[in-house]
Amino acid sequence: MNDGIPATADLVVIGAGVVGLACAFRAIEAGLSVVVLEQGAVGTGASGVAAGMLSPALEVEDSEPALIAFARDSMARYPGFVAAVEAAAGLACGYRSEGSLWLALDRDDHLLLERLYAIQREAGLSTRLLPAPETRQREPNITPRTVAGLFAPDDHQVDPRRLVPALAAAIRRRGGNVVERAADARVLIDSGRAGGVAWADRRIAAGAVLLAAGSYSNALLPAGCAALPLRPVKGQTVRLRGPRVIDHVVRTPRVYLVPREDGEIVIGATMEELGFDARATVWAVHDLLAEARRAVPSIDELAIAELPVGFRPALRDGLPAIGAYGPAGLFVATGHYRHGILLAVATADLMLTLLTGARDERLAAFDPHRFAAKSGAGHGDRAERHGHDGRRSAAG
Structure with missing residues (x-):
């Protein structure tokens, strides 16, 4: 042939x-x-x-x-x-190197960020704890309820x-x-x-x-x-599309938001022990969007473009x-x-x-x-x- x-x-x-x-x-x-x-x-x-x-x-x-x-x-x-x-x-591969911004939205988050910062510094990583004003200066569209941030300049992303x-x-x-x-x-x-x-x-x-x-x-x-x-570990995500609202990867202990150059934002992700169940479910989409909105309220005006589901191979x-x-x-x-x-x-x-x-x-x-x-x-x-x-x- x-x-x-x-x-x-x-x-x-x-x-x-x-x-x-x-x-x-x-x-x-x-x-x-x-x-x-x-x-x-x-x-x-x-x-x-x-x-x-x-x-x-x-x-x-x-x-x-x-x-x-x-x-x-x-x-x-x-x-x-x-x-x-x-x-x-x-x-192009969509490689970006602007770093990521971790948010603390309450006292418990702040304590967790401080612990994570200490571990990262001990490991030789160049992360930096930020007060709330500097955190919001880096990302003006995050919630005004942000109490602190952690900037990881060595975090990159690829599409x-x-x-x-x-x-x-x-x-x-x-x-x-x-x-x-x-x-x-x-x-x-x-x-x-x-x-x-x-x-x-x-x-x-x-x-x-x-x-x-x-x-x-x-x-x-x-x-x-x-x-x-x-075994497969199911992961549900939400993809939004619209005007650009964040410049860095934004994370909280419960959710991440990853911006793309074309205005897309990837929100994730669940971790579910459900075999190869490929359904996008209401609870997952609701929870992901609720936590993402809590961190970046301005995503309200973006459109839901896709609800992808994948399976992480876990040993x-x-x-x-x-x-x-x-x-x-x-x-x-x-x-x-x-x-x-x-x-x-x-x-x-x-x-x-x-x-x-x-x-x-x-x-x-x-x-x-x-x-x-x-x-x-x-x-x-x-x-x-x-x-x-x-x-x-x-x-x-």
Whole structure:
């Protein structure tokens, strides 16, 4: 079939979200031939719902040290990564670096901000507590009831709905293939090795296969390969459109508002343990808008443009699974939970290290085999504790 899809590739990636595409792009930069398969359209999974906050400052309060270090490393790599993608694709990724503003709207919020500030300063982050007048000066449209603020200048953002198409375009322009609507893809095992991928009436022989399909990754594992303790955590968001009312990411302990260059605001997000329930519900929209209006009353005049729902891939210990898994030649990159956009760059660089046969000491923390060595909850159920009651959280 003469459709430009090769019969062989050095790497086949299943999953065209930000993690899979970032891994594919880094592999192409290194000179590997790459084919990416996506069961639907590019960016229609969790990446298309994500707000795109790049906020290591958020992670220091309640995360494993390995994850904090990984997040900060990925953040440091982001500007160069975006520049490379934009140059290769000829498209902008919506990268912004103006920082984020955390609001305290009452005494309890203020105490929480002070505690968070102390943790962040101890971690070496350059956050700054602000009195109410300076907080309102930075964002005039926030509520006059603001009692204090915390400014995080090192928090950035990227627009996943621009980054993901730019990655796909960059891969194609660099000679790779991104195949959409490749439903029912399956890993081919030859003599105990992952030797390629088949879907529909097509097949590709591959030197390596990477599963990066988020919450759906277990369904792609070949027979005899133990399922990862992976589950979807539902996230509902609200997208508003209208005149620009804020310039920074604005957060409270209960909600975030992420402004886009075109006037869109992303409000989020719930964390619900409801499987793959894709409904946008009244309680979630009501709660998100009520908390957003409490922080920025002027959003009242904006229009509701969309009510997206996505599924964060969560593993039992809250850390991603990145590495070789199962038969030789098979790799996984999944379980990034709330941090897929932030961790995509470091994940891609770590995966390239694996694919080229090098070693990295960070692999131990994210080894997909780590769960087989533990029984029960053992290592703690950090991801399961977050949002277990299905209520709102300001997490991404």
